Amino acid sequence: MIFLGLGCLLVLGLILSRLVRVSFAPLIIGLVLIGAGAGIAKFRTDTVSSPVLGFRYYGPIEGRVVNIDRSGSDAVRLTLDRVILNRMSPDRTPSKVRVSVHGDGRSAPFRPGDAIMTTGHLSPPSGPAEPGGFDFQRHAWFLQIGAVGYTRNPIVRIAVADGYDGWRLWIFQQRRTLAKAVRDQIGGEPGAFAAAIMTGDRSAMSQATIADLRATNLAHLLAISGLHMGLLTGFVFAVVRMGLALIPALALRYATKKFAAVVALVIGAGYLALSGGNVATERAYIMVAVMLVAVLLDRRALTLRAVAMAATLVLILQPEALVGPGFQMSFAATTALVLVFGGMRHVDMSQLPKWVRIVFSVVLSSAVAGVVTAPFAAIHFNQIAHFGLLANILSVPLMGIIVMPAAVLAVCLAPLGLWSVGLWFVDQGLQWILFVAGKVANIEGGVGHVMSPSAAVLPILGLSLIWVALWQGRGRLVGGVGVICALFIWSQTTRPAVLVADNGALIGLMGADGRILSRAKGGGFVAGVWLENDGAPIAQMDAAAKGGFNRQGRQIAFNLGDWHMIAVTGKTALAALTGCGGADILISNQTVQSKRPCRVIDVISLRKTGALAFDLSADGDLITTTARQVAGQRPWAPRPRQAPPENRDTAQE
Secondary structure, three states: OHHHHHHHHHHHHHHHHHHOOOOOHHHHHHHHHHHHHHHHHHHHHHHOOOOOOOOOEEEEEEEEEEEEEEOOOOOEEEEEEEEEEOOOOOOOOOOEEEEEEOHHHHHOOOOOOOEEEEEEEEEOOOOOOOOOOOOHHHHHHHOOEEEEEEEOOOOEEEEOOOOOOOHHHHHHHHHHHHHHHHHHHHOHHHHHHHHHHHHOOOOOOOHHHHHHHHHOOOHHHOOOOHHHHHHHHHHHHHHHHHHHHOOHHHHOOOOHHHHHHHHHHHHHHHHHHHHOOOHHHHHHHHHHHHHHHHHHOOOOOOOHHHHHHHHHHHHHHOHHHHHOHHHHHHHHHHHHHHHHHHHHHHOOOOOOOHHHHHHHHHHHHHHHHHHHHHHHHHHHHOEEEOOHHHHHHHHHHHHHHHHHHHHHHHHHHHHHOOHHHHHHHHHHHHHHHHHHHHHHHOOOOOEEEOOOOOOOHHHHHHHHHHHHHHOOHHHHHHHHHHHHHHHHHHHOOOOOOEEEOOOOOOEEEEEOOEEEEOOOOOOHHHHHHHHHHOOOOOOHHHHHOOOOOEEEOOEEEEEEOOEEEEEEOOHHHHHHOOOOOOOOEEEEOOOOOOOOOOEEEOHHHHHHHOOEEEEEOOOOOEEEEEHHHHHOOOOOOOOOOOOOHHHHHHHOO
16 A cells, blocks of 8 residues: 555655756656655565574574575675574574584585575674764665574585576576686686676685785775676677678667677677676666677767666665665766766867777776765775775776676687687786786785764765766856765764673773773674774774773773773673672673672663664763664664564573
């Protein structure tokens, strides 16, 4: 009924826009589009709804392998569907779970479609590490992953993939097969890199290599996006058109560029399917498709309308992509390049040598893309690559001139058993790119770290840049003012004085020389997020070695203004504490059973609130902000449910 009512209102709005004065029509149409977007977002949220585990589980895990990748710690990660958990009804069992494989399980030969069984730990997807931080629960919801965990036990294959499990899984199997063949042919990090750009399979990429690529602003070469799709389809388009031009009977009678456009469109669709179809690849293919269809219709291909159409289609299919860094950086770079090179059409450069024009185009495109994506990279990843332009100038031309054409050549020669010829050139090009990334990443001061901004910065920045792109004349200055305002707000942002993890086991106190952590080990992921958001990603052990806490065994005490706080870890330490130990606030990673003469924050209350942040008001009052308060009541963050009797004791261990 909600969707029916919303649909009726949208239709009435469109009718009204045709009846009112022309000056009011855009406003009404804008409101209609906002309503349509809200309806699409709600529809998408409901259609991906699936059960989420409400407790910590240990026991048998059975399922079918539908994805294989690597975690941040380089562990192999399996995504399973058709999940079966011990003594859990199907209506409570998550549709998918993701399990990191450690210990004896690492040597098992995983293949897409295999049904496997192991014994491991599962937990609900975790919420934000701090209020307002990245919400993994939300991310997992749209992937239909209802539980994450790990296993250190052997993995048993109970059924082999039969090849009839649907086209998505078949494509995934082909991707894995092709990726393995590429890695076997090339080997090492270049082989893993080649497999990533040809198939989208990054499971063999080491975290050290990925870190170097990010530190040099070359990570976009790893993701299959506009560069790869544009180079592939452009190369195919050029080869087909030139080949047809050699046949006079066709070239003189037909518009061969339209035949070339159709072939490039089909090849691009196959590349999209093979790569797994992430947001950046979808955006790239839609952009390419719009351009090639424009060629078929004899229209100008590279316009802001094409960018807008691509963004609209991506958001209709995956509205949740709007808040992701991939969507924001990808469309920011594409929009800026369209604007800049559109303006360059009227600049006469015919007097310059051809090689100068090529070099100038590469430098300009790298500079424009780097400048416009830098704020978004800083917002999401808290770092800026100072020498990214240098690394791109030294690497991007090789990707376009050697690597991608050679990859296409290798695939074309594969049926003849000669694909090693093309892969040799791919290997040489990627070795150079990895060499550049390693050298530039190790330049002292090559990477700068920045503090996470307040929630208002990203919307103001994004809307201001859209204003600059769409408005004409001096009105664009308003968008520039908005960008300056966003940067000013960012510069005034402060970090929380105290952070409490959602399990109560880790405390972070802001000191004069940065964040002080309560533990040198344990909770490493949360600790890393806090330190990165502070703009000071030092080692957890170093942050814990700073002074600021009064440590007595498993009990720490500290002050925030006039407020005295005590954090206690473990049942024994909690039982030994008399009352609240003179504190105003008691924090524990256990369940506090008895009443205490202070405010108590234990594991039970933290399950309801998520991570906490404490600050002081101007009057010295304590300001408490919770992750749930910032995120709101969402379908992906349900109230925790009690574990079944057979798992409850294990869940508390």
